[in-house]
Amino acid sequence: MNSLRHRSAPMVTAIGIQRSYGARSVLSGIDLSVERGEFVVVIGHSGAGKTTLLRILAGLDDEFHGEVAVSPRLSLMFQDARLLPWQRVAANVALGLRGRAAKAAAARALTEVGLAARGRAWPRELSGGEVQRVALARALARGPEVLLLDEPFGALDALTRSHMQALLSNVVERHRTTTLLVTHDLDEALGLADRILTMDGGMITADVAVPLPRPRDRGTAEFAAFRGRLLAGLGVAEGLAQKGVR
Structure with missing residues (x-):
């Protein structure tokens, strides 16, 4: 494993990333670049290597070959919010922060996700959507340059x-x-991304810019037409459906 020297742009760089578990190859020479302010979505079926790639970029897995450079100011959000049940919401958001500014940073983040009044609540008192908003607030409280x-x-x-x-x-x-967002959901990708990367067999198989204007309405003919062109261009409409990509 090697690390490239951090540069101002791009904010995420990966060159020739390979990762294996025993004899099983999970990533097979991934090259990736994400520019400052860019929203990139990685889509693919289960087992394509998406989460492994994200863990490497987040610094949670160093058993790989290749080179990675990511801004040190990064936050990672999982599907599982991983809130501490014995800590109130505000304390969960401030988890890992130090100094006098921690409380204020948590309060600002909770306000940003619409939960300013829930700082004293316990995790068990939250709905599923509120739990994920708290998890997002925790990621934002760190003032990340890169959000995974x-x-x-x-x-x-x-x-x-x-x-x-x-x-x-x-x-x-x-x-x-x-x-950089990992998902199985093509419509989620189209609704959010500036650029969509598809993964299969541990490789990036397509890199497609999304030219749709924001905010995006999935009910428009423009959205449906681009979705159809994307699937046709990838040649994977049937394969994606079979492998669990919606």
Whole structure:
């Protein structure tokens, strides 16, 4: 494993990333670059290597070959919010922060996700959507330049998921945070991404810019037409459906 010297742009760089578990190859020469302020979504079926790639970029896995450079100011959000049940919401958001500014940073983040009044609540008192908003607030409280998200809304119902996607889009656009999101959901990718990467067999198989204007309405003919062109261009409409990509 090697680390490239951090540069101002791009904010995320990976060159020739390979990762194996025993004899099983999970990543096979990944090259990736994400520019400052860019929202990139990685899509692919289970086992394609998406989460492994994200863990390497987050610094949670150093058993790989290749080179990685990511801004040290990064936050990671999982599908599992991992809130501490014995800590109140505000304390969960401030977890890991130090100094006098920690409390204020947590309060600002909770306000940003619409939970300013829930700082004294216990995690058990929250709905599923509120739990994920707290997890997002915890990521934002660190003032990240890079935000990495591993299917953070996968366990939510459709309506709550839609609300969380809109919240994430607004927050990222407001702060121009460089964002890399992993998902199974093609419509989620189209609704959020500046650029979509597809993964299969541990490789990036396509890199597609999304030219749709924001905010994005999935009910428009323009959205549907681009979705159709994307699937046709990838040649994977049937394969994605079979492998669990919606």
